[in-house]
Each structure stands twice: as C-alpha cells, then as structure tokens.
Amino acid sequence: MKNGLKVFCSLVFVFTAGMGTSVADGHFDNAIKARKAVMALYAWNLGQLGAMAKGDIEYNAEAAQIAAENIKIMATMNMGSAWPQGSDSTALPGKTRAKVEAWSTYPESAEINKKLAAAAVAMSDVAGDGVDAVRANIGAIGGACKDCHTKFREAE
Numbered sequence: 001m002k003n004g005l006k007v008f009c010s011l012v013f014v015f016t017a018g019m020g021t022s023v024a025d026g027h028f029d030n031a032i033k034a035r036k037a038v039m040a041l042y043a044w045n046l047g048q049l050g051a052m053a054k055g056d057i058e059y060n061a062e063a064a065q066i067a068a069e070n071i072k073i074m075a076t077m078n079m080g081s082a083w084p085q086g087s088d089s090t091a092l093p094g095k096t097r098a099k100v101e102a103w104s105t106y107p108e109s110a111e112i113n114k115k116l117a118a119a120a121v122a123m124s125d126v127a128g129d130g131v132d133a134v135r136a137n138i139g140a141i142g143g144a145c146k147d148c149h150t151k152f153r154e155a156e
Helices: 002-016 031-054 061-076 106-129 130-153
Strands: none
Touching: 031 061, 031 130, 061 106, 061 130, 106 130
C-alpha cells in the first residue's frame, strides 16, 4: 500500500503541475502528460509481472504483489479529467496518439476500462501467491490493454 500511495502522489503531481494553463484555457498539455504518465507506469508494472510470468526474471512474491497493487490503483482511479474532449490526435496531431473514437464511441472505451479494472483487481488478489497465479491472470490485463490500444490509439 505504501508504494501505491507513492504512485498516486506522483500522478497527482504530474497532473496538477501547471494546472492553471491546462484545460481551463483550452490547452490539453497537462491532461496528455498525466495520461502518458499513467501509461508509462502501467508498462513498468506490467513489464515486471510479464517478465516473472515468462521466467525472464525470478518470481518474487513481494515485487509481484506491489506491481499488481500499482496496476489496480491506476486501473480503478478516476482519470476522466485527463481525457477532456478535444484532446485527441485529430485535434492535436503530434501531441497524442489517442483517436477521436475514444470520445465518439465513449461507452465502448469505458467498458474496456471496466475490463481492465476487473482484471487488475483479480491480479492483485493473487499476485503474491506464486508465479502460476500471475501467469493465470496476466492475459486478462494485457488483453484489455490491447483492446483499448487497438481501437483507440493511433499507430506509431
């Protein structure tokens, strides 16, 4: 839980730094920075679990539990303010890869987020129980990430 609080505080700092010139003034830079920070933290924590699941690094129950808790915290917090309408790749080319479809088909993206949150909670419940538990649950998290990125993120 201590590490989860550190992740949360880091995200709050990234999002609130310079807030006065962000969404209120029509500038989406801080919102985009916040969601990119969350994506980087997802990748970092999921990468640790993935490396353990593949056997690339030795399974460590404490590290697995921390990574899973971090993912759960990010997947279940309300990040709606980091996704203001108009902060998409069509409106802001080169600043973000988020497709306009994330907003225009909004209920679909929300459903994918619910899948991610459920998978993250399930992983956090068992990540410390052994590498087989991590292996059994990692696909659901990766699948939700892939679904969202395939439908709502521009290719590089």
